Amino acid sequence: MTAPTHPTQPRRSDVTRAAILRAARERFAADGYERATIRAIAADARIDPSMVMRYYGSKEGLFAAAAEFDLRLPDLTDVPPGRFGDVLVRHFLARWEGDETLVALLRAASTNPGAAERMRGIFADQLTSAVATFGTDPATTARRAGLVASQILGLAFTRYIVRLPPMVELDPEELVSWVAPTLQRYLTGQPES
Amino acid sequence: MTAPTHPTQPRRSDVTRAAILRAARERFAADGYERATIRAIAADARIDPSMVMRYYGSKEGLFAAAAEFDLRLPDLTDVPPGRFGDVLVRHFLARWEGDETLVALLRAASTNPGAAERMRGIFADQLTSAVATFGTDPATTARRAGLVASQILGLAFTRYIVRLPPMVELDPEELVSWVAPTLQRYLTGQPES
DNA sequence: GTCTATAATTCGATAGAC
DNA sequence: GTCTATCGAATTATAGAC
Numbered sequence: 444m445t446a447p448t449h450p451t452q453p454r455r456s457d458v459t460r461a462a463i464l465r466a467a468r469e470r471f472a473a474d475g476y477e478r479a480t481i482r483a484i485a486a487d488a489r490i491d492p493s494m495v496m497r498y499y500g501s502k503e504g505l506f507a508a509a510a511e512f513d514l515r516l517p518d519l520t521d522v523p524p525g526r527f528g529d530v531l532v533r534h535f536l537a538r539w540e541g542d543e544t545l546v547a548l549l550r551a552a553s554t555n556p557g558a559a560e561r562m563r564g565i566f567a568d569q570l571t572s573a574v575a576t577f578g579t580d581p582a583t584t585a586r587r588a589g590l591v592a593s594q595i596l597g598l599a600f601t602r603y604i605v606r607l608p609p610m611v612e613l614d615p616e617e618l619v620s621w622v623a624p625t626l627q628r629y630l631t632g633q634p635e636s
Numbered sequence: 637m638t639a640p641t642h643p644t645q646p647r648r649s650d651v652t653r654a655a656i657l658r659a660a661r662e663r664f665a666a667d668g669y670e671r672a673t674i675r676a677i678a679a680d681a682r683i684d685p686s687m688v689m690r691y692y693g694s695k696e697g698l699f700a701a702a703a704e705f706d707l708r709l710p711d712l713t714d715v716p717p718g719r720f721g722d723v724l725v726r727h728f729l730a731r732w733e734g735d736e737t738l739v740a741l742l743r744a745a746s747t748n749p750g751a752a753e754r755m756r757g758i759f760a761d762q763l764t765s766a767v768a769t770f771g772t773d774p775a776t777t778a779r780r781a782g783l784v785a786s787q788i789l790g791l792a793f794t795r796y797i798v799r800l801p802p803m804v805e806l807d808p809e810e811l812v813s814w815v816a817p818t819l820q821r822y823l824t825g826q827p828e829s
Numbered sequence: 830g831t832c833t834a835t836a837a838t839t840c841g842a843t844a845g846a847c
Numbered sequence: 848g849t850c851t852a853t854c855g856a857a858t859t860a861t862a863g864a865c
Contacts, residue, residue: 475746553747592794621827
């Protein structure tokens with residue numbers, strides 16, 4: 444382990460590691476866990492396949508590193524209660540289109556137990572925490588977060604994975620206007636009698 | 637091709653074929669397309685792996701046969717317009733829990749292009765037809781069907797695939813009471829202004 | 830740090846005996 | 848119709864030279 448001459452000067456290995464991670468996210472997002480091969484990822488990153496093993500130990504290890512993800516949910520305490528749904532849909536749409544990591548995680552979660560576990564962690568921890576910040580009955584917090592997750596993941600699944608034509612063609616503003624009321628009710632409403 | 641002595645007496649091969657299909661649905665539902673192997677399916681069905689190839693030609697052919705699915709959507713013309721959402725959620729929940737074929741299709745659709753194509757067919761054809769039976773503006777029919785699909789598939793994805801705890805623990809009646817109004821608005825409502 | 834060579838599996842698919 | 852034997856390809860992972 445030789446220290447770099449300057450802390451701001453990345454070592455060569457850091458550049459390689461970053462290139463591997465970027466290629467891995469692309470492949471996992473496009474092909475899913477099983478079909479994405481270390482060889483293909485290495486080819487994309489223009490490095491030798493053995494480097495992937497050297498840096499990440501195994502395919503599982505590589506996926507774990509590549510699928511690190513933070514929803515970066517906004518603090519809802521600053522948002523008018525009536526606009527929770529609107530803010531959340533917009534946030535998720537932007538987060539989704541700007542970072543393919545979550546698509547990779549979504550695809551992999553269907554077949555890879557580790558990916559499913561991470562998915563549960565992200566939506567059970569990060570989303571539940573965000574829902575808990577405003578004054579919801581604690582007894583219903585997890586349930587509300589789960590319902591929000593069901594609509595958000597269903598949106599992503601139909602739009603980015605299955606690519607259902609009407610869901611692909613909807614522009615973001617229309618999508619927001621349809622889905623925001625759903626999330627709003629899951630977050631602050633009551634089930635129908 | 638020798639005809640059976642009685643039409644009601646299935647040939648031996650029919651029994652074998654049915655056993656293969658049942659095992660295939662189980663494996664595809666549990667493991668997804670790539671991890672489900674012909675060898676494992678054959679072992680479950682207590683037959684030789686080569687039989688699978690003989691009857692279905694290839695792994696793709698086997699999946700195509702195993703993932704045949706009909707949503708069996710009820711005729712909505714007999715349903716009071718205000719209860720469309722309620723009827724649909726109940727129908728989907730029952731259909732989902734009673735037949736693992738759709739779970740197999742859902743898992744496989746994440747990574748297998750053919751499965752995704754079939755998924756698009758099912759939800760773009762069968763569901764859109766059902767939505768079109770009542771007097772919706774034809775211009776919005778496909779969109780409404782797509783939105784319904786997003787919530788229905790998100791429900792299935794979180795409950796049966798990722799197994800998000802709050803979504804697994806919700807009993808069917810609670811689920812219906814939360815999700816029915818969502819579908820109702822997607823089917824008959826307008827987006828928020 | 831990087832690459833070559835290869836081990837060790839596993840899979841889909843085929844050929845052919847019975 | 849059923850099974851044995853096996854091919855050929857692809858994969859993850861390892862060992863070790865440079």
